[in-house]
Amino acid sequence: MKIFHAPRSRSLRVLWAAEELGAPYETAAASFARPDPEFLEANPAGTLPAMVDGDVVMTESVAIMQYLGAKHGPTPLVVEPGDPRYPDYLQFMMFGEASLAAPLNAVVGTKFMAPEDQKDNFTVNIIKRSFHRRLPLVERQLKRGDYMAGNEFTLADISVGYALGLADMLELGDVAEPIKAYAQRLTSRPAYQRAVAVA
Ligand SMILES: N[C@@H](CCC(=O)N[C@@H](CS)C(=O)NCC(=O)O)C(=O)O
Structure with missing residues (x-):
C-alpha cells in the first residue's frame, strides 16, 4: 500500500x-x-x-x-454495527472531518496564502468561532468515557484527534482542560509518534 x-x-x-x-x-x-x-x-x-x-x-x-x-x-479499533458504542463511533468518525476539520481548510488557506490585509476577515472569524462552538460535543463525550466511543481508543479518535491537532497548529485558541488531556492521551500513543515522525 x-x-x-x-x-x-x-x-x-x-x-x-x-x-x-x-x-x-x-x-x-x-x-x-x-x-x-x-x-x-x-x-x-x-x-x-x-x-x-x-x-x-x-x-x-x-x-x-x-x-x-x-x-x-x-x-x-473498529466498532461494529450492533455494538452499543456503534452510533457514537459512527458519529465521531464523521464529525472529526465533516464538522471539525473540513471548515478549517479556509483558515489554512487564509493563514498561509492570503495577503496580509486579508488575513483577518469575517469568514475566517466565523469558522474559528464555529469550531469552538462544536467542541462541547467532544467535551460531553469525554464525560461519558475516555474516548469518543467509550473507554477504548478507536479509529473515531484518530478522526477527531487530527482535527484537534490541526486547530492547535492554526493557533485557534485554548480548549477546555478535558479536551487538552484527551489530545495529550492521543498524541502520546506510540503509533501516533511513529506516524508524525514520517517526513
Ligand atoms: N475530506 C478530505 C479533505 C482533504 C483535504 O482537504 N486535504 C488537504 C490537506 S490536509 C488538501 O489537500 N488541501 C489542499 C486543497 O484543498 O487544495 C479528507 O479527509 O481526506
Whole structure:
C-alpha cells in the first residue's frame, strides 16, 4: 500500500491508523501546492491523502481509515454495527472531518496564502468561532468515557484527534482542560509518534 503523504496533512490520519493496525505501508512525498504526475494520477483533485493498494485507489482520509480497519481487522479499533458504542463511533468518525476539520481548510488557506490585509476577515472569524462552538460535543463525550466511543481508543479518535491537532497548529485558541488531556492521551500513543515522525 502506498500513501501519498505530506507531514501534518490529513495523510497523517492514514499513517496513524496504519501504525495502530500494524498495516504495512510505504509513503510517497506529495505536495498539494506542486502535485507531481504520479500523485495527480492517484488523485486528480490533488488533495491529500491519496492511497493506492493494488487496484484500490482512495482519497478521503476517514474512508481510507475504515478501509484499513476492515482489511486488517477484526480489531478493537473498529466498532461494529450492533455494538452499543456503534452510533457514537459512527458519529465521531464523521464529525472529526465533516464538522471539525473540513471548515478549517479556509483558515489554512487564509493563514498561509492570503495577503496580509486579508488575513483577518469575517469568514475566517466565523469558522474559528464555529469550531469552538462544536467542541462541547467532544467535551460531553469525554464525560461519558475516555474516548469518543467509550473507554477504548478507536479509529473515531484518530478522526477527531487530527482535527484537534490541526486547530492547535492554526493557533485557534485554548480548549477546555478535558479536551487538552484527551489530545495529550492521543498524541502520546506510540503509533501516533511513529506516524508524525514520517517526513
Ligand atoms: N475530506 C478530505 C479533505 C482533504 C483535504 O482537504 N486535504 C488537504 C490537506 S490536509 C488538501 O489537500 N488541501 C489542499 C486543497 O484543498 O487544495 C479528507 O479527509 O481526506
